[in-house]
Amino acid sequence: MAADQSPDPRRWWALGALAVALLALGLDVTILxxxxxxxxxxxxxxxGELQWFANAYTLVLAAGLLPAGLLGxxxxxxxxxxxxxxxxxxxxxACAYAGTAELLIAARALLGVxxxxxxxxxMSVLTVLFPGKERAKAIAVWSAAMAVGIPLGPVVGxxxxxxxxxxxxxxxxxxxxxxxxxxxxxxxPDVPGRRGQRIDYVGIVLSVAGLAALxxxxxxxxxxxxxxxxxxxxxFAGLAVLAAFVAWLRRVRYPLVELSLFRSAGFTWGxxxxxxxxxxLMGAMFVLPQFFQAVGGTDALExxxxxxxxVGGLIVGVPIADRLRAAFGAKVxxxxxxxxxxxxxxxxxxxxxxxxxxxxxVWVSVIGIGLGFTLPPSMDVAMGALRSERSGxxxxxxxxxxxxxxxxxxxxxxxxxxxxxxxGVDTAGIPAKAAAAVEDTAAAGVxxxxxxxxxxxxxxxREAFVGGMTSTLWVCAGVxxxxxxxxxxxxxxxxxxxxxxxxxxxxxxG
Numbered sequence: 099m100a101a102d103q104s105p106d107p108r109r110w111w112a113l114g115a116l117a118v119a120l121l122a123l124g125l126d127v128t129i130l131x132x133x134x135x136x137x138x139x140x141x142x143x144x145x146g147e148l149q150w151f152a153n154a155y156t157l158v159l160a161a162g163l164l165p166a167g168l169l170g171x172x173x174x175x176x177x178x179x180x181x182x183x184x185x186x187x188x189x190x191x192a193c194a195y196a197g198t199a200e201l202l203i204a205a206r207a208l209l210g211v212x213x214x215x216x217x218x219x220x221m222s223v224l225t226v227l228f229p230g231k232e233r234a235k236a237i238a239v240w241s242a243a244m245a246v247g248i249p250l251g252p253v254v255g256x257x258x259x260x261x262x263x264x265x266x267x268x269x270x271x272x273x274x275x276x277x278x279x280x281x282x283x284x285x286x287p288d289v290p291g292r293r294g295q296r297i298d299y300v301g302i303v304l305s306v307a308g309l310a311a312l313x314x315x316x317x318x319x320x321x322x323x324x325x326x327x328x329x330x331x332x333x334f335a336g337l338a339v340l341a342a343f344v345a346w347l348r349r350v351r352y353p354l355v356e357l358s359l360f361r362s363a364g365f366t367w368g369x370x371x372x373x374x375x376x377x378x379l380m381g382a383m384f385v386l387p388q389f390f391q392a393v394g395g396t397d398a399l400e401x402x403x404x405x406x407x408x409v410g411g412l413i414v415g416v417p418i419a420d421r422l423r424a425a426f427g428a429k430v431x432x433x434x435x436x437x438x439x440x441x442x443x444x445x446x447x448x449x450x451x452x453x454x455x456x457x458x459x460v461w462v463s464v465i466g467i468g469l470g471f472t473l474p475p476s477m478d479v480a481m482g483a484l485r486s487e488r489s490g491x492x493x494x495x496x497x498x499x500x501x502x503x504x505x506x507x508x509x510x511x512x513x514x515x516x517x518x519x520x521x522g523v524d525t526a527g528i529p530a531k532a533a534a535a536v537e538d539t540a541a542a543g544v545x546x547x548x549x550x551x552x553x554x555x556x557x558x559x560r561e562a563f564v565g566g567m568t569s570t571l572w573v574c575a576g577v578x579x580x581x582x583x584x585x586x587x588x589x590x591x592x593x594x595x596x597x598x599x600x601x602x603x604x605x606x607x608g
Contacts, residue, residue, distance in 0.1 A: 109227040112285040113236055116220050117243035119183055119278030122190075122271040123213055124247020125254060126155075129267050131387075132255035132398040136264045137202070147199040153317055154203045155210040160501045161310040162214025165302045167494025168354060170219040172297065175226075175289045175490065179219050180282050186212030187275035194265030217497050222489035225481050226289050233481065233593075234423065238416040238474040245469075246409050248383070252402030260399075301354030304343035309498060312336030313505050320509035355495055359483065367588040368480025369496045371432060373503035374581040375472040378439050378574045380507035382408065382446070382465050385515060385567045386458075392540035393451055393560045407459045411466020419471040427591030428475045435471025436582035442468055443575035447568045451560045472581070482593020511570050518569040522562030528555065540566075 134148050143151070170178050189212055192205035221240060228236045258266040315333030322328045347353040360366050383405075390401045415435070423431045442464030449458060477496065484492035519540060525533035528550065536543040536559065543559035 108285050108287065109236075112223070112227065112282070112287070113239055115278060115281030115285050116223065117239055118274055118281065119216065120220060120240065120243040121247045122186065122274035122278070123216060124244050125251045125274075126209065126213075126247075126271065128248050128251030128402075129255040129270070130251075132252050132259060133264045133267045136259060137199075140264060141196075141199045141202065143199040143202075147203065149317075149321065150203045151199075151206055153314070154207040155213070156317065156501075156505065157310050157313055158207045158210030159213050159217075160313040160498060160505070161306040162211055163218050163494040163498040163501065164305045164309075164354060164491060165494075166215040167218040167222065167490035167492070168297065168302070170215070170222055170490030172292055175219045175223050176282070176286050178215060179223070179286070180279055182212045182215035182219065183275050183279045183282065186216065187272055187279075190268045190271040190275070193268040218490055218494035221477075221481070221493040221497070222484075223286070223289065225484055225489040225493075227287070234420060234474060234478045237478050237481065238420065238470075241474050241477070242409070242412060242416065245412055249402050249405035249409055252387070252398045252405070254402075256397060256399030256402065296352035298350060298352055298354040301343065301346055301350065304339055304346055305354060308336050308339035308343050309502065310336070311339060313502060316502070316505045316509045320505075320512040324509075324513060355491060359492060359495070362483040363588060364479045364590045364593055365483035365492070365496075367584065367590075368476045368478070368483070369499050371476040371581055371585055371589060372473055372480065372496065373499050374577060374584070375436070375439070375469060375476065376500050376504050377507040378436075378443065378578045378581065379408075379465065379469055380504055380511060380574070382443070382462060382571070382574070384508055384511050385570050386462065388540060389449075389458075389563065389567055392544050392563050394455070404455060404459070405462075407463040408466040408469075411463040411468075412470045413466075414463075415467035415470020416474060418467075419475060423475060428479050428593070429585060429589045429591045432472050432475050432479075432589060433582045433585040435468045435473075435475075436578045436585060437468075438471060439465055439468030440575045440578035440582070443571045443578060446571045447575070449564060449567070451557075451564050468578070476585075476589070479590060479593045511573065514573055515566040515570045518566035519562050522558075522565045524555075524558040524562075528552075 130152060137143050138148055186209060189205055189208040192208060193202060196202035196205050224233055224236045224240060254270060255267045258270060311332045315329050315336055319329035347355055347357050386405060387401050390396045390404050419431050442461045445461040480496050520537050523536060523543060525536050532546050536546050540559055540563040547556035547559055
């Protein structure tokens with residue numbers, strides 16, 4: 099934004115409209131998981147089709163982030179954001195009334211297209227609407243809106259499934275979509291694009307193919323194992339295509355992504371550290387629902403309610419971090435956040451089967467506070483390196499890194515959890531088929547123990563799962579410590595645009 103332009107007076111109301119719209123995205127991340135058992139029966143879906151209900155969305159989202167950001171830069175964000183919201187709503191209706199598993203997979207992919215536009219374009223708007231020092235607060239609101247829906251998904255989904263048919267878990271998006279479209283049309287300023295900007299079609303094809311293949315391989319690694327052909331082949335193919343993508347960017351005149359962006363320490367390390375924070379958070383979000391259900395015996399609704407301390411901690415952490423950041427800078431605050439996250443994760447490793455929910459809520463809240471210290475400031479530092487006319491594709495790159503990092507986190511942490519659980523569970527004396535089911539997942543182990551009426555097996559399953567959770571949380575704590583070290587070594591103390599503005603002020607004042 100030019101220096102002679104005052105900030106748009108409607109910007110905070112527009113941010114509120116974006117927050118309402120983004121709640122639908124957060125809900126959709128977890129609400130589907132609650133409906134999978136019902137979908138397996140009503141749509142006669144196989145295990146592979148159940149996996150694709152989630153994977154179709156994930157793959158399209160990861161692959162579409164960069165092209166969506168580019169189109170926002172070229173044609174302007176307002177119309178595309180409103181169009182993406184409308185598409186998300188239409189795809190939600192298609193999901194709700196899909197009569198077959200194949201139709202639901204296609205509708206979920208369409209939902210991923212809408213999300214691929216909403217995420218980077220909503221973030222790029224923040225760069226344009228909010229001056230440097232205000233942007234930190236705006237990103238905190240944006241992050242909280244995305245995060246709030248995640249634990250609410252099981253809560254809302256469980257209630258809907260108890261009272262309505264399975265399609266209601268998708269139709270719940272419509273009120274958020276309708277309110278979001280109306281408010282965005284009214285409040286969001288028209289941010290013009292650059293119509294003359296060239297489109298790098300080869301770069302788009304390479305980035306889409308590479309990110310889709312890599313994401314698919316990582317998903318398969320989490321489900322089939324790292325040594326499976328189904329995982330290794332797409333992972334290596336995706337990496338090869340992404341290497342070709344980077345080589346193409348070096349030689350083309352108008353690249354999809356300007357590699358010079360990565361010469362900025364703010365963008366590079368802000369993006370890396372936001373990805374690291376997301377990876378560490380994945381540990382808690384991956385194991386906690388299984389812990390509550392397999393060990394605590396909770397249903398989906400109760401599980402969602404027990405995840406709310408993550409958001410509570412985030413909401414508490416963000417304003418504290420914002421005040422500290424003004425005094426100490428982003429470097430110190432983000433590093434402190436990683437230390438807090440590591441402490442919460444390490445505290446979680448002491449959890450026992452007999453511990454009540456109160457203890458778990460404490461360390462989960464600590465993780466949320468650490469997330470509030472790390473994620474918004476690191477993303478703000480990354481966004482501070484973007485020119486407004488390239489904020490869309492820059493936001494797409496940032497979110498693509500986080501998406502791949504999160505998928506990688508689930509794959510790695512799933513492997514750690516499964517290996518530790520299988521090593522700890524005792525299946526001696528039960529039939530081979532039942533033993534295989536017990537070793538597959540803790541949820542299956544609990545079910546088999548109930549069917550056999552074996553309290554000994556039930557105890558073994560629960561203790562083995564807690565042992566696997568301990569290993570998983572230690573890995574995440576180690577990642578958080580690495581994040582703290584990287585922050586202190588490489589992250590600039592403040593975003594580049596804020597630093598430049600302060601330097602100009604000091605020069606004028608002097």
